[in-house]
Amino acid sequence: xxxxxxxxxxxxxxxxxxxxxxxxxxxxxxxxxxxxxxxxxxxxxxxxxxxxxxxxxxxxxxxxxxxxxxxxxxxxxxxxxxxxxxxxxxxxxxxxxxxxxxxxxxxxxxxxxxxxxxxxxxxxxxxxxxxxxxxx
Numbered sequence: 001x002x003x004x005x006x007x008x009x010x011x012x013x014x015x016x017x018x019x020x021x022x023x024x025x026x027x028x029x030x031x032x033x034x035x036x037x038x039x040x041x042x043x044x045x046x047x048x049x050x051x052x053x054x055x056x057x058x059x060x061x062x063x064x065x066x067x068x069x070x071x072x073x074x075x076x077x078x079x080x081x082x083x084x085x086x087x088x089x090x091x092x093x094x095x096x097x098x099x100x101x102x103x104x105x106x107x108x109x110x111x112x113x114x115x116x117x118x119x120x121x122x123x124x125x126x127x128x129x130x131x132x133x134x135x136x
Contacts, residue, residue, distance in 0.1 A: 028133025
């Protein structure tokens, strides 16, 4: 019974704080593009995958500027601290699918790289953005 209570307490701690489970939450900004844009993601405890990648900012879409918060649902592989992925969602979505291109390097509590999000058929694009992020 004591083991079950301990397991339940650990599970609740993990729900409340990513670091309790060994995951790292990264939050960052961009050095180019529209002011105020942000990027965030969670790095798994084994440092092999990123999930919940989220871009919050502006992009050009059909000739105008629009604010958007978006990111891929799919997890992103990290290999030896290197992020390199192109994700299309939905995979067979054609010209109206989101295309996410993320590249970067993770080192301890710091990360940096490039990000681009687009929908070709709608002429929507963030263009290539340079990001830096840190975890606590």
